[in-house]
Amino acid sequence: MITFSVRGLRKSYGGVPAVREMDLDLRPGEILALIGPNGAGKSTCFNMMTGQVVPDAGSIRLFGRELIGLKPRQIWRLGVGRTFQITATFASLTVLENLQLALISHHHRIRALLARAGSLYRDEALALLRLVGMEPQADRPCSILAYGDLKRVELALALTNDPKLLLMDEPTAGMAPRERIELMRLVARIVGERNICMLFTEHDMDVVFAHATSIMVLNRGRLVTRGSPGEVRDNAEVQAIYLGSGAVYDADAVKGVA
Numbered sequence: 004m005i006t007f008s009v010r011g012l013r014k015s016y017g018g019v020p021a022v023r024e025m026d027l028d029l030r031p032g033e034i035l036a037l038i039g040p041n042g043a044g045k046s047t048c049f050n051m052m053t054g055q056v057v058p059d060a061g062s063i064r065l066f067g068r069e070l071i072g073l074k075p076r077q078i079w080r081l082g083v084g085r086t087f088q089i090t091a092t093f094a095s096l097t098v099l100e101n102l103q104l105a106l107i108s109h110h111h112r113i114r115a116l117l118a119r120a121g122s123l124y125r126d127e128a129l130a131l132l133r134l135v136g137m138e139p140q141a142d143r144p145c146s147i148l149a150y151g152d153l154k155r156v157e158l159a160l161a162l163t164n165d166p167k168l169l170l171m172d173e174p175t176a177g178m179a180p181r182e183r184i185e186l187m188r189l190v191a192r193i194v195g196e197r198n199i200c201m202l203f204t205e206h207d208m209d210v211v212f213a214h215a216t217s218i219m220v221l222n223r224g225r226l227v228t229r230g231s232p233g234e235v236r237d238n239a240e241v242q243a244i245y246l247g248s249g250a251v252y253d254a255d256a257v258k259g260v261a
């Protein structure tokens with residue numbers, strides 16, 4: 004069964020192609036890394052999938068339903084969850100309140116918010132915080148959280164719409180190596196348990212090769228290759244792109260992956 008499929012996706016800015024003819028399929032349980040040097044087109048792909056950028060051509064389907072033409076909010080409601088490179092929580096609200104707010108929005112209950120704010124979706128919010136290991140910090144303001152903890156709150160926020168596809172834009176950026184491993188293990192567990200699929204961009208090759216089940220490489224808007232971590236590691240064009248771009252491509256990062 005295919006959860007998410009993209010065909011012939013294209014986007015140019017001022018006549019300059021940012022993404023040319025992108026195709027991909029995602030199945031439940033799959034964790035696909037979208038990698039490539041700066042300017043390869045990764046963010047543009049992401050933004051088209053979430054409805055923030057309108058493609059010039061192509062098709063983006065979730066369970067066969069066309070997403071192009073829908074507003075970001077409609078796409079979110081259909082089950083595409085997203086985290087951002089920059090953490091996007093309300094700093095003055097507590098961890099629990101942030102989760103409740105997202106759940107209130109998901110259940111179309113913003114108007115009821117003023118009347119019964121404190122108790123709305125509290126149990127559901129606590130369950131999601133438990134899932135990401137943040138329940139003990141539920142009552143702390145987000146502004147005083149450690150960065151890694153904030154990323155886990157963000158992951159919980161991305162799960163409030165019960166996503167079938169989770170999009171994560173550089174999920175581990177700014178995190179310490181140990182925190183990166185922990186976050187990605189948590190994500191992999193959630194993807195497995197909920198039988199959903201995940202697509203992520205990432206500059207850290209340690210994270211990509213350790214956690215992706217498949218990898219897609221873009222360069223200047225063009226698909227270079229797609230395959231298992233082992234296949235991508237051995238691809239001569241991929242090695243040339245990374246060595247030529249000056250981007251970090253640490254051969255040790257992929258040792259033992261085949």
Ligand SMILES: Nc1ncnc2c1ncn2[C@@H]1O[C@H](COP(=O)(O)OP(=O)(O)OP(=O)(O)O)[C@@H](O)[C@H]1O
Binds near residue numbers: 046048
């Ligand atoms: N809003 C925009 N207007 C004009 N050009 C854009 C716009 N957004 C992206 N581009 C161009 O499209 C190309 C792809 O950019 P994109 O941000 O998708 O790449 P990326 O792979 O995400 O890069 P990075 O790793 O640096 O985030 C680049 O040449 C970029 O300059």
